[in-house]
Amino acid sequence: MQAKLYSPTPAHLRRLAGVLRRGGLVALPTETVYGLAANALDAQACRAIFRAKARPANDPLIVHVLDLAQAEKLAAFSPIARRLARRFWPGPLTLVLPKKSCVPAIVTSGGDTVAIRSPAHPLARRVLRLAGVPLAAPSANLFGYLSPTEAAHVLDGLGRKIAHILDGGTCAVGVESTILDLTRPDQPRILRPGIITPEVLGKFLGLAIKSPPPLSSGGRIGARLVAPGMMDRHYSPRTPLRIKNSIGPLPPEIAGVFMRKPANRPPGNVRWLSRRGSLAEVARNLYRVLREIDRAGFEEIWVEALPADAGGPAAALRDRLKRAAAKR
Ligand code: TXA
Numbered sequence: 001m002q003a004k005l006y007s008p009t010p011a012h013l014r015r016l017a018g019v020l021r022r023g024g025l026v027a028l029p030t031e032t033v034y035g036l037a038a039n040a041l042d043a044q045a046c047r048a049i050f051r052a053k054a055r056p057a058n059d060p061l062i063v064h065v066l067d068l069a070q071a072e073k074l075a076a077f078s079p080i081a082r083r084l085a086r087r088f089w090p091g092p093l094t095l096v097l098p099k100k101s102c103v104p105a106i107v108t109s110g111g112d113t114v115a116i117r118s119p120a121h122p123l124a125r126r127v128l129r130l131a132g133v134p135l136a137a138p139s140a141n142l143f144g145y146l147s148p149t150e151a152a153h154v155l156d157g158l159g160r161k162i163a164h165i166l167d168g169g170t171c172a173v174g175v176e177s178t179i180l181d182l183t184r185p186d187q188p189r190i191l192r193p194g195i196i197t198p199e200v201l202g203k204f205l206g207l208a209i210k211s212p213p214p215l216s217s218g219g220r221i222g223a224r225l226v227a228p229g230m231m232d233r234h235y236s237p238r239t240p241l242r243i244k245n246s247i248g249p250l251p252p253e254i255a256g257v258f259m260r261k262p263a264n265r266p267p268g269n270v271r272w273l274s275r276r277g278s279l280a281e282v283a284r285n286l287y288r289v290l291r292e293i294d295r296a297g298f299e300e301i302w303v304e305a306l307p308a309d310a311g312g313p314a315a316a317l318r319d320r321l322k323r324a325a326a327k328r
């Protein structure tokens, strides 16, 4: 198979929606990262997502919907879940809720909860509207690798596994959605940090937001598996990556990644994630820069740690870097 890139013309969008309705796979842009989409109500189609990504069956998928009304057909919403959806959708917030019986077991890895979000990207929304079905869509990369933030990244990883990629340019957010577990409605828990922070969610709800299970816990809080599919090593380049509090002299075989453009460094093995240190820009550039370094054949990547006092999206970036640096 050789994937084709489709520009977002009305005719292409209709055609790709048709592919999805007939049980095919389409990679498409969302505001966070590109997703590999299939009809979420078609177990056979969802099985093909796992095959294309080489994704283990115990790593459940996120279902994308147009709006709260479509989401309520798939999951049981508590009043708190409804308030969050009304305030933060469309946008990069995924809610984990008790699933309804129409959601196939393969989507939830056999579990009784389903992860749902309504994407803000206009192209994702147009495809959802044309397809008329909810779309299961994990990130459109090979399992464990860096998520794709451009159509070329999807082509790179899945070009021989899928046929259709919708090219919507660069993703504006650049890191995956915040995942909030609401299976205990009065005890919301972040499972994966994103740009919608626990501070913002907690303030809006007037509730304390619980932290994700720590690294090396296997996604467990006590004996309870709350975060299936959250592997320690994830979102990782092939080149070994280390997080450094400060980067001294850089041997030529090592790539150095700085949060902002450093002064007085020879350019050969130096990269930076933002011009002036904006965290939103760091998030947008992180996976692209790591992919470029991965292709260039350095022996190791040293990434400057985020400033200890950085808030907001910094927690999501620290989480992704820690997982990128985790040992196989
Ligand atoms: O921003 C995003 O969320 C992107 C775009 C495409 O929407 N999607 C994404 O999907 O990052 P993926 O498959 O790479 O991440 C899905 C993760 C799983 O690895 C798992 O950790 C969590 O979502 N998840 C899915 N269903 C769950 C469930 N029922 N309970 C707990 N966690 C779940």
Ligand code: MG
Pocket: 138, 139, 147
């Ligand atoms: Mg993923």
